[in-house]
Amino acid sequence: MIRANCRARFTAADFDFIVRTLARSQTDQVSLVDLLSDVETRDSILDHPRLVDAILNHCGHLRISSQFYFYVLARHVLQQGGIGDRKLCDYV
Incomplete structure (x- = not known):
């Protein structure tokens, strides 16, 4: 059985990537x-x-999981196509 759990499988490196990408200061990181x-x-x-x-x-080489990589890109493409269901991206 395929489970829609992509977001539940993100790694610490994925969250570190998010923080490094979006934070503008040390306070933002926290x-x-x-x-x-x-x-x-x-x-x-x-x-x-x-x-x-x-x-x-x-x-270069991204230090993120394949689950994170494909979730972010698939979510972006689906949103552009007018599909807003996050659970669908967990399957893709």
Whole structure:
């Protein structure tokens, strides 16, 4: 049975990538870590366009999981197509 649990399988490196990409200061880093612990807030943060830009524009090896990589990119494409269901991205 396929389970829609992609977001539940993100790694510490994935969350570190989010914090490094979105935080503008040390204070922001601490606040983001706190916000990422809340599921609904985390889902909103995962929709931030800077994450997509950081993934697509990175020249070297990304230190993120394949689940995170494909979730962020699939979510972005589905949103552009008018599909807003986050659970669908857990399957893709």
